[in-house]
Amino acid sequence: TFNFLILQRLKDWVAIESVSTDPEKRHLVINMMLLAEERIRKLGGTVEMVDLDMQELPNGNKISLPPVILANIVKDPKKPTVCFYGHMDVQPAKIEDGWSTEPYILTEKNGNLYGRGASDDKGQVLAVLNAIEALQKHELPVNVKILLEGMEEVGSIGLNTLVKQRNSTFFSDVDYIVVTDSAWLSNKPGITYGTRGICYFFVEIECAKRDLHSGSFGGILHEAMNDLIFLLNTLVDSSGHILIPGIYEAVVPLTEKEKKLYEGIEYDLDQIMAKYGLEEFRNKTKEELLMQRSRYPSLSIHGIEGAFSAPGAKTVIPAKVTGKFSVMLVPNMEPSVVKKQVTDYLNKKFTELNSPNSIKVTSDTGSKPWLSDINETHLCYLHSLVFGKDADMIRAGGTIPIATHFQEVTRKSIMLLGIGGPDDASHGQDEKISRYNFIEGTKLYAAFLQELATV
Amino acid sequence: TFNFLILQRLKDWVAIESVSTDPEKRHLVINMMLLAEERIRKLGGTVEMVDLDMQELPNGNKISLPPVILANIVKDPKKPTVCFYGHMDVQPAKIEDGWSTEPYILTEKNGNLYGRGASDDKGQVLAVLNAIEALQKHELPVNVKILLEGMEEVGSIGLNTLVKQRNSTFFSDVDYIVVTDSAWLSNKPGITYGTRGICYFFVEIECAKRDLHSGSFGGILHEAMNDLIFLLNTLVDSSGHILIPGIYEAVVPLTEKEKKLYEGIEYDLDQIMAKYGLEEFRNKTKEELLMQRSRYPSLSIHGIEGAFSAPGAKTVIPAKVTGKFSVMLVPNMEPSVVKKQVTDYLNKKFTELNSPNSIKVTSDTGSKPWLSDINETHLCYLHSLVFGKDADMIRAGGTIPIATHFQEVTRKSIMLLGIGGPDDASHGQDEKISRYNFIEGTKLYAAFLQELATV
Known part of the structure; x- marks a missing residue:
C-alpha cells in the first residue's frame, strides 16, 4: 500500500482486471465502473449509470455491456461547463507476456508507477478527479461533467449511439470536451489536436x-x-x-507552414529508443519521425x-x-x-x-482520422497558458475515434489533454505512468480548470 | 460407459490428459504410465518403472520426466521374443480447437471412437495388450516384452540413452521389435518399413x-x-x-522397381479429401501422392x-x-x-x-529418415501371412525417430505394425480410431503373435 492517498487510489483501480476484449472478464469491467461511480459520488457528483444494449459476440451469444457513467458536479449557469471523457477498461496483460512486475499490482520503481491501465486510462481519469477534489477545498471554478466508458479498447461499442441520444440533453450545456486519453512527447504538457x-x-x-x-x-x-x-x-x-x-x-500534401510546426516540438528519440530497446527508427530526424506518425x-x-x-x-x-x-x-x-x-x-x-x-x-467498421483547427481560439488560448509553459501541439499516431465522433455529433470544441508520458508503453508490457506525470498532470488539470474559468 | 470391456478400457485411458508438451500436465502423463503399468501387471507381466533424468525447460527450470515402462510377459527360452514399443503421451487438444466431441471423453459415432490418443497411440497399445490377454486364455505363443514411454510427442526425451543402456540386458534376447504407432492406408493391414x-x-x-x-x-x-x-x-x-x-x-533417385511398389497400394484419395475437407491435392494420382509423402x-x-x-x-x-x-x-x-x-x-x-x-x-536435434530392407526375411514373411491378406507395404510420411534409433543401436529386426486408419486425424481435431480398426487390429496382433511362433 502507498502512504500517499492518490497513489493508493490508483493502485486500487489498477488492481481490477477490467479487460474489455475478454467476455469472461466483463464483470470486472462492470466492477470498475462501479468503483469510478463511487469516487465521483464522493466528490458530490450526481451519477447516471446508463445501460446500453447487449453486445453480440462472434459466436452469436449476447452479453451485457458495461454501463456508461454520465456525471455532473455542481451547477452554476454563469460558469462555463467542461466535459471530461475517459475510459475504465484496459488492454489484456499477463506476467508471462514479459512484464517485470505483476501487471495488476501497481508497483513503484525509479519514479515510475507500473501497472496495466496506470497510464491508459485509469491514471489519467483519476488525475482529473483528484484535481477536482483539490479545487473543491476552495471552490470548483467551472461546471464539470464526466463521461466514462468501459469498452474503449474494443471500439467504444454503444457509445456513438449514446452520444447522439444525449446530444440535446447531457451535452447541451457543455462548452468544451476534453479527452483525457493522450500522452505528452516530453516533460512539457502536450495538447493533442489530431489523431490518425x-x-x-x-x-x-x-x-x-x-x-x-x-x-x-x-x-x-x-x-x-x-x-x-x-x-x-x-x-x-x-x-x-x-x-x-x-x-x-x-x-493531404505537406505545406511549408505545417512542416514548421514539427520543428518546435520537443521529442527525445534516443530516450524512446532506449526505453523500447530499438536499434534504429526508419526516420533519421525528429521532424520526419513525427510527420510519419502524425500525417x-x-x-x-x-x-x-x-x-x-x-x-x-x-x-x-x-x-x-x-x-x-x-x-x-x-x-x-x-x-x-x-x-x-x-x-x-x-x-x-x-x-x-x-x-x-x-x-x-x-x-472492422474503421475509424476516421481526426484533426482540429489549430487556430481555434480555445486551443490557442490554452496553448499559451497551460501549466505556465507553451504546450507541445501534437498530432497523435494512435486513434481516438471518440474524438472524431464528439466533434461530428456535438460540434463542441474538442481537445485531447492527457497526461501520459512519451514512453508509457500503453498496450505493451510494463505499462507505467511516471510519478512526475501523475502528480504534475493532476496540477495541470487543476490549472486548466482555473484558467477555463477566466475565459 | 461402454458395455464392451475393451472399449471401456480405451475410454479410461483417453480420459487422462497425458499431454507431454505441457509441463503443467506432466503429473497426468505420469498417472497414465501408472495405469498402463497396472494393466500389464494384470496380464502377469513383471514391470520395471525406469526413472529418467530431469528435463530442463527453456526457462531453466527442471521437471521430472515420466518413467519408462520395461515389461516382460512369460519366459520360455525356446520361443522367440518380440518387443512392442508404444507411447502413452498425446498431443494437446481442446474443444475450442474445433472438436465435435470432448477430446478426452471417448465417444462412439458412426462406427468411430473419437478422442485424443484413441489412435495415437493409446488405442494401438491397448490392442496389443488385449491381444495378449486373449491369447493367454490358451497360451501365449511367444515371449513378449513391452516398452512404453511418455515423451514421444516431444521427441522421446531420454529414451535413446535408455535403449543404449539396456541394449545388452533388456534387448539382448529380443528377436523382433514392433512399433505400434502407425496407420493403414486402407481397410487392409499395412506394414510400415520406412518413415521420413x-x-x-x-x-x-x-x-x-x-x-x-x-x-x-x-x-x-x-x-x-x-x-x-x-x-x-x-x-x-x-x-x-x-x-x-x-x-x-x-x-535418392527413383528407380523403376521402386515406382512399381506404389502401384499395388490401396489408397482412396477421395475418402481422405472428404474426411479432411480438402479441395484438391497437389498430386494428381495416388502413386504421385504416396511418393511425395514417402520419398x-x-x-x-x-x-x-x-x-x-x-x-x-x-x-x-x-x-x-x-x-x-x-x-x-x-x-x-x-x-x-x-x-x-x-x-x-x-x-x-x-x-x-x-x-x-x-x-x-x-x-531441434532432428531425426533421420528410416528405411528397412523390404527383402528382409522377417518383413517378407509377415507380408504374405499377416491377417490372411497381403499387407500394404508402406513408407510413412511422418517420423518415428525411435524406429531409426532401435535399428542403429539394437541391430534387431524392426517393423512398424500399427492399426491406425488412413483418416484418424492424429494430432488434429476429432482424432479417432474406427471400431473396425480397433477390433480387427486386436485380432491382427493376435494372429501376428501366433504366426511369429511358427517362424
Missing part, C-alpha cells in the same frame, strides 16, 4: 476442415499458411512503404490466429488461419475507400496464387 | 524489448513481423517446391510465437516473434546438412533485407 484513424483487417485462408499432421500431409497439399504468408508479404516493402495501389492518393499512413501486421502460437514444437498444418493487420489513416483517407482498396488488392493477389483454398477478407 | 525424418526450425526476429502500440509506432520502425513474414515467404514456392539451395541433392522432402510452416494469436483485434507491434517450420527428410538427407542449408539460407535472405533487427535461427 484505423482500419483493421482479417484475412482468413482455409485449406482443410481440420488441422493436419505435417508428417502425413506435408508436401501433398496447398497449405493455408503458405497462402497467408504470401499475401501478408505483399502488403509493405522493406522500407515500410505500403504496396496497396492508391492508398496514398488521399493523403502519413502506416500498415502493421499484428499476428495470425489459428496457427500454432504456443511455445515449443508442434508438427501441425493449420487448417484455417487468419492474418491480422491494420492501416492507420490520415486526412483525407476514408475508411470505406481503404477497405475496398485493401480487399480488392488481396483478392487479386490471391488469384495470382492459383490456390484451391478459400479466402475471406473482412474488416 | 524431420528437422524443426525456429526463426526468431526481435525489433524491440517490449511490444509496441501500432498507433504510436506504426510506420517509424522496422517491424519484426515484416522481416519474419518476408523470410517465411522465401521457403517454398506456390507449387510446394522447397527453395532452399541444395536441399534436394541428397534425395520426397516437404516443408510446412506451423505458426508464429510472440505475435497476436487470440480472437479479436489488437493493435500491437509484437517485439519478438518466432516463426516455426519443419522439413521432412528422406533418404539420404542428413539432419546436420539440412540444418546448415536452412540456417545459411535464412541468414543470407535476412542480410538482403538490410534490417536493423536481430535474427536467431535454431533447430
